[in-house]
Amino acid sequence: MNDETLISAINNFGDQSSLNKVEEPGVKKIFDHPLVDIAAADGSFFAKLKEQLTIKRLALLKPPLKWAGGKRWLVSDLKPIWEKHNRRRLVEPFCGGLAVTLGLMPKQALLNDINSHLVNFFYWVKEGLYIDIPLENDQHFYYNYRKRFNRLLEEGKHNTIEAAKLFYYLNRTGYNGLCRFNKTGGFNVPFGSYKKINYLRDFSNYREVFRRWEFKSEDFEALSLDDDDFIYADPPYDVEFTQYSKQGFNWADQVRLGRWLAGHAGPVVLSNQATGRIKELYRELGFKLIFLDAPRMISCDGNRTPAKEVLAMKNI
Numbered sequence: 633m634n635d636e637t638l639i640s641a642i643n644n645f646g647d648q649s650s651l652n653k654v655e656e657p658g659v660k661k662i663f664d665h666p667l668v669d670i671a672a673a674d675g676s677f678f679a680k681l682k683e684q685l686t687i688k689r690l691a692l693l694k695p696p697l698k699w700a701g702g703k704r705w706l707v708s709d710l711k712p713i714w715e716k717h718n719r720r721r722l723v724e725p726f727c728g729g730l731a732v733t734l735g736l737m738p739k740q741a742l743l744n745d746i747n748s749h750l751v752n753f754f755y756w757v758k759e760g761l762y763i764d765i766p767l768e769n770d771q772h773f774y775y776n777y778r779k780r781f782n783r784l785l786e787e788g789k790h791n792t793i794e795a796a797k798l799f800y801y802l803n804r805t806g807y808n809g810l811c812r813f814n815k816t817g818g819f820n821v822p823f824g825s826y827k828k829i830n831y832l833r834d835f836s837n838y839r840e841v842f843r844r845w846e847f848k849s850e851d852f853e854a855l856s857l858d859d860d861d862f863i864y865a866d867p868p869y870d871v872e873f874t875q876y877s878k879q880g881f882n883w884a885d886q887v888r889l890g891r892w893l894a895g896h897a898g899p900v901v902l903s904n905q906a907t908g909r910i911k912e913l914y915r916e917l918g919f920k921l922i923f924l925d926a927p928r929m930i931s932c933d934g935n936r937t938p939a940k941e942v943l944a945m946k947n948i
């Protein structure tokens with residue numbers, strides 16, 4: 633029995649009175665699952681089983697949006713570092729699509745991203761979001777919803793629940809999950825032409841974990857930190873030889889971030905592309921560096937090699 637089947641079995645299992653069905657073969661298997669502590673098979677068994685399965689179910693949550701630069705692949709490297717500090721508050725100044733936060737599942741977190749549409753979506757998930765509008769993977773449908781979303785922005789209704797529902801739809805249906813705006817502030821990502829999209833309507837599982845997390849949308853430097861916060865910072869990648877990046881996070885911002893992180897009293901982990909100047913910056917600021925192969929390839933002397941990622945750490 634895999635975990636998904638187990639979870640749906642227990643969710644359909646009902647309450648304590650269904651304990652008498654324990655001898656049924658399908659249910660018996662639940663008791664054999666390694667998650668279940670057989671020793672607790674007394675009156676409190678159900679409560680305990682449900683609690684364990686809730687933890688497991690929440691641990692399976694995937695990022696609800698597509699987001700450029702998602703670091704799901706880094707979670708297995710970050711986990712052992714985080715585990716030593718997991719009683720602290722996790723602060724992610726560049727939380728993006730929450731790939732890392734959902735992977736680490738902190739009890740308390742301060743999650744920030746300058747993209748206010750993204751944070752508006754998280755805000756409404758935390759309030760309780762059910763998407764009750766039709767969701768269709770169709771070009772005409774997409775451009776109509778895009779128009780409606782842009783109308784809301786023009787009317788200053790960017791922080792409404794309707795904007796959150798449309799943002800989810802546009803993110804999943806548009807090209808590559810991009811979030812791009814034209815000069816006049818209109819969302820201008822084209823239709824994505826995906827074969828199949830599994831839309832989610834009920835975000836109540838996310839609500840359960842978001843309850844304990846605080847969301848903000850401001851420049852990272854405006855965040856107010858506690859000395860013992862654990863910071864994981866994942867800014868837009870440094871692109872060597874450019875002063876001004878397309879994403880609006882330029883070299884001066886990378887330096888500003890390095891100095892801000894160096895001034896924090898608690899543990900800090902930064903991830904970035906291992907460019908020469910990033911390595912130099914963080915070495916000079918007294919961070920310890922480790923290098924990893926990123927899952928994307930770059931051209932190097934005519935060969936394709938994995939891009940290098942750096943983790944810069946302090947007070948770990």
Ligand SMILES: C[S@@+](CC[C@H](N)C(=O)[O-])C[C@H]1O[C@@H](n2cnc3c(N)ncnc32)[C@H](O)[C@@H]1O
Binds near residue numbers: 704726745
């Ligand atoms: C590489 S992504 C983070 C991805 C995230 N770690 C994940 O796994 O999904 C970088 C994020 O930084 C945000 N950002 C850019 N400039 C910022 C700033 N000055 N302050 C806060 N966030 C910023 C972008 O909106 C983007 O979502």
